Amino acid sequence: MTISDCNKVLLEEEKCVFCPTRDITLSACIKPGDFLRTYSSIYYKVIEKGSKLYGCDEEARHIFILHDGIVKLKKHLPTGEQRIVRLLRKGDIVGIESVTVSCYQHDAIAMTAVSVCMIPADLVFELSHKSSELNASLLNNWQRALLTSDTWLTKLSSGPSLYRVVWLLIWLSEIAPDEEFFMPGREDMGNMLALTTETVSRNIAGLRRDGDLELPGRDRARIDIASLKRIVKDPV
Amino acid sequence: MTISDCNKVLLEEEKCVFCPTRDITLSACIKPGDFLRTYSSIYYKVIEKGSKLYGCDEEARHIFILHDGIVKLKKHLPTGEQRIVRLLRKGDIVGIESVTVSCYQHDAIAMTAVSVCMIPADLVFELSHKSSELNASLLNNWQRALLTSDTWLTKLSSGPSLYRVVWLLIWLSEIAPDEEFFMPGREDMGNMLALTTETVSRNIAGLRRDGDLELPGRDRARIDIASLKRIVKDPV
DNA sequence: CGCCGTATTGAATAGGGTCAAGCGACGTGG
DNA sequence: CCACGTCGCTTGACCCTATTCAATACGGCG
Numbered sequence: 037m038t039i040s041d042c043n044k045v046l047l048e049e050e051k052c053v054f055c056p057t058r059d060i061t062l063s064a065c066i067k068p069g070d071f072l073r074t075y076s077s078i079y080y081k082v083i084e085k086g087s088k089l090y091g092c093d094e095e096a097r098h099i100f101i102l103h104d105g106i107v108k109l110k111k112h113l114p115t116g117e118q119r120i121v122r123l124l125r126k127g128d129i130v131g132i133e134s135v136t137v138s139c140y141q142h143d144a145i146a147m148t149a150v151s152v153c154m155i156p157a158d159l160v161f162e163l164s165h166k167s168s169e170l171n172a173s174l175l176n177n178w179q180r181a182l183l184t185s186d187t188w189l190t191k192l193s194s195g196p197s198l199y200r201v202v203w204l205l206i207w208l209s210e211i212a213p214d215e216e217f218f219m220p221g222r223e224d225m226g227n228m229l230a231l232t233t234e235t236v237s238r239n240i241a242g243l244r245r246d247g248d249l250e251l252p253g254r255d256r257a258r259i260d261i262a263s264l265k266r267i268v269k270d271p272v
Numbered sequence: 273m274t275i276s277d278c279n280k281v282l283l284e285e286e287k288c289v290f291c292p293t294r295d296i297t298l299s300a301c302i303k304p305g306d307f308l309r310t311y312s313s314i315y316y317k318v319i320e321k322g323s324k325l326y327g328c329d330e331e332a333r334h335i336f337i338l339h340d341g342i343v344k345l346k347k348h349l350p351t352g353e354q355r356i357v358r359l360l361r362k363g364d365i366v367g368i369e370s371v372t373v374s375c376y377q378h379d380a381i382a383m384t385a386v387s388v389c390m391i392p393a394d395l396v397f398e399l400s401h402k403s404s405e406l407n408a409s410l411l412n413n414w415q416r417a418l419l420t421s422d423t424w425l426t427k428l429s430s431g432p433s434l435y436r437v438v439w440l441l442i443w444l445s446e447i448a449p450d451e452e453f454f455m456p457g458r459e460d461m462g463n464m465l466a467l468t469t470e471t472v473s474r475n476i477a478g479l480r481r482d483g484d485l486e487l488p489g490r491d492r493a494r495i496d497i498a499s500l501k502r503i504v505k506d507p508v
Numbered sequence: 509c510g511c512c513g514t515a516t517t518g519a520a521t522a523g524g525g526t527c528a529a530g531c532g533a534c535g536t537g538g
Numbered sequence: 539c540c541a542c543g544t545c546g547c548t549t550g551a552c553c554c555t556a557t558t559c560a561a562t563a564c565g566g567c568g
Contacts, residue, residue: 111426114505115435119426136408136415141422168401172372178414179372185421186377190347190355193429194466197556199351222515230430235556237516254514254565269350433524458547471524473548490533490546 096134105150332370341386
């Protein structure tokens with residue numbers, strides 16, 4: 037089902053049944069009985085590469101279920117620098133904090149073309165009281181986000197620059213193992229790893245020389261996972 | 273109410289009413305009606321400085337509500353290094369992941385003497401289906417943990433070493449603003465900031481020379497917040 | 509073709525790591 | 539009560555890695 041197909045079914049009452057993310061936890065928890073009530077307030081949206089889903093400190097009214105594409109969550113430091121604190125991919129919830137706090141905590145920016153399902157936060161909040169499945173789903177999402185944060189703290193923010201770059205490549209490749217996957221620009225990678233663009237670039241050049249990394253196109257990469265894991269001494 | 277008093281009331285049916293953390297969100301959500309059922313399974317525990325609440329990959333059966341003291345969450349890297357990914361303090365929930373996953377994700381170690389209330393995870397899970405307040409409380413806790421993680425990623429894991437040390441001191445002082453507060457050993461601080469003990473030590477020495485930091489005792493510090501915030505260019 | 513933004517490469521530098529020695533507090537045992 | 543050993547903190551000197559600054563190359567697009 038393509039995006040335009042989905043936009044079409046948006047006009048129907050059964051939109052969620054045919055939604056391409058029917059399999060994604062949260063939407064799956066919205067029961068047929070809820071359709072009529074939610075009909076008017078849930079939107080399917082396509083966001084072009086580079087544009088913002090929301091900004092830091094904006095009033096947090098919606099959560100976004102990510103159907104496709106990659107979204108980065110960015111934070112600004114008082115010193116002017118910025119840091120990317122998380123990447124979100126298919127099935128992740130963007131702006132989940134809107135359920136508990138009144139302002140978004142990051143800038144959320146589409147790194148690729150992105151399609152999302154936009155659900156009012158108070159609707160989620162309300163439904164979560166009634167559906168323990170939805171609740172469990174929210175808790176799980178939060179749990180996953182924390183796990184990711186821990187990984188970023190341990191693997192992507194400490195140790196030698198080569199290790200960090202390698203861990204990031206491994207992490208990115210998990211979206212599409214054994215295949216070509218999305219690789220952000222050097223500056224973004226630097227902002228994830230707390231390194232400069234030059235350092236990232238140099239490490240990438242090294243990996244290419246050693247044959248552990250191929251760049252089939254701008255934004256695209258393919259890696260020799262086993263070899264990379266050996267570099268960071270990750271068993272298996 | 274002292275710890276021994278609390279241990280005494282543990283023997284009574286009304287224990288939670290007199291619990292020193294009655295004001296802490298989660299316990300407050302356990303209603304009188306639940307007392308009889310929970311009676312046998314909730315323990316009040318005092319843990320001495322340096323000992324473990326649980327280890328990574330252990331089966332996760334309990335959450336711990338932190339009444340007093342500081343707990344560090346540690347992760348080991350395949351390379352042998354370790355990193356402290358979070359500090360928990362009064363009112364925080366330790367091992368909250370036990371509600372959603374089967375194994376703990378960190379080593380949880382008491383940095384000071386610690387007192388906790390130990391609640392079986394399945395009990396929390398069960399109660400969360402019935403109490404939307406408890407649920408909201410869980411969601412809030414998770415939200416807070418993520419916020420903390422973001423702070424650690426942005427402020428404690430990037431930028432010059434002096435900035436990191438200063439941010440950590442500011443963060444630690446928030447427990448007891450304007451007063452003396454707990455400061456961990458240099459090695460632990462290094463593991464939080466992704467720096468070596470020597471670098472941390474040097475920066476601390478510098479701050480003391482400039483009169484921005486006093487160390488009234490081992491583990492204790494007092495800072496000139498305004499001055500430190502000026503260093504990291506944090507407004508106000 | 510020439511322009512712009514991004515990536516790469518190079519050379520010089522600075523900041524943090526590493527290694528090693530010295531110091532001070534504390535606890536133990538003589 | 540003091541000598542001794544331990545452990546954690548500090549300090550110094552040197553080295554190495556990542557940053558900085560600058561030049562160049564690449565690729566898409568008007």
